[in-house]
Amino acid sequence: MKIDPSSSADLSAQIAKAIRDAIISGALPVDERLPSEAELAEQFDVSRPTVREALKRLAAQSLIRTQRGATGGAFVNRLKFEDAYGQQITTSTLLLSMNAVSFATACEARYALERACAPLSAQRRSADHLATMRAEAHRQSQPGLTDEAFCASDVAFHRALVDAADNPVLSYQLAGAVEAMQPLMNMITFSARSREKIIGLHQMIADAIEAQDAGAADANLAALATYTQELAQGVIAARDKAAR
Amino acid sequence: MKIDPSSSADLSAQIAKAIRDAIISGALPVDERLPSEAELAEQFDVSRPTVREALKRLAAQSLIRTQRGATGGAFVNRLKFEDAYGQQITTSTLLLSMNAVSFATACEARYALERACAPLSAQRRSADHLATMRAEAHRQSQPGLTDEAFCASDVAFHRALVDAADNPVLSYQLAGAVEAMQPLMNMITFSARSREKIIGLHQMIADAIEAQDAGAADANLAALATYTQELAQGVIAARDKAAR
């Protein structure tokens, strides 16, 4: 187990890659203990700080966890959906904010994916998920709610809708698309009238899900997508007007 | 800029979080140069190796890049879709392999998402994407193709289908769902007959996309989803029979 010192890449990056590949290939099963840092340093013929940098890289991806003490060490970590959610949301958010992705593009992607969930959600929705959707729709109708709180509740509503599909893989994929939109949504100022319309659509969606009517759920989601795009275009038009 | 040394978390993790938050919030814009390691060490009141561990954590998430030399240092990195694809695929693949996600669940998610793309792909498909789909379908019909090469071509076909929607956010989200399925698909042995049926559906999908017929594309994708599930159930039944 040696590392090519002539390669251009950092040694710690090479070592991290070697270990990562071993984990992905299954050579290192979940909960397996890696050799101690001192042993890894000897095996790869590098110093301990270099090994540590490699391990921190893996820890940043939740591929390993470390524990101090006599029986401690670095262990292959079972990547949990909940950990992956966080990474997914961070990555998606940065992708949107750093690449000048238009509101229209992000919004289109989000609603396309959400509509893919709707039939499954209608079929499998639990009382719990329905109750969450109802509660969030109600919260959105509270007077005095800030735009940001309104958006946060919006996200919670849509997450419940997605989670109702009872497919963790779908929930994971959608988490990024839905949550990453929030900063973009926060740029919209919601008038009393626009809130009313959105809440109405939310209630219709909840009704459709409760009635297990996939067609109605899809139609109302489509309407919500269209209306959201319209609102955003209004904001963009106003901004351009101010900049002119 | 200090770090709480009494906290249970590692200092390097705390420092990484502080810098990560600054990047996400926009306080550190893209291409901004971070202070040198020595300066960061002084600011956070830790040693240089600790700072370096923190920076490696951020580098593992593609949030920064480093450069040696007089004008070098660590710079906030513009997260590119291409970089995010890789992380997304790695994470999705590990999620599936480490969490005993059933083939049925993963397959359902994948085809639900893909069907969400189909209408957009039908509307916007370019000659390029169509040509790729045709080429992959043709490759799949070559005799002597290994099961793995068949699966790889299958992935390429579906990626072209997704990319045809011309929405980078959708492509990014779907990359994980489609590619992460490949290891699971590789467990299936494709008989000549099953290949024939899949290729037939691929051609029908390509036809529908070319004709910009979203309904037909959706119907054929649904048929492909059903057939894939059937094939997998056959494999699972055979495996259970052998284990008994």
Place this chain on the structure above:
DNA sequence: CAATTTTCATTTGTCAGACAATTAAACGTC
């Protein structure tokens, strides 16, 4: 003066060695 080469300061990459903090097992003691 212009072009080229050399020198140099800055910064990251790597190493060696040390000590602190944590943890569980081994060991004694009652």
Place this chain on the structure above:
DNA sequence: GACGTTTAATTGTCTGACAAATGAAAATTG
């Protein structure tokens, strides 16, 4: 056997040092 105590192993952190890369400044040369 139950309960402290010691001990060994391991990660976390620090100090100091040198190597390697790299661009800028200085010196040299035509």
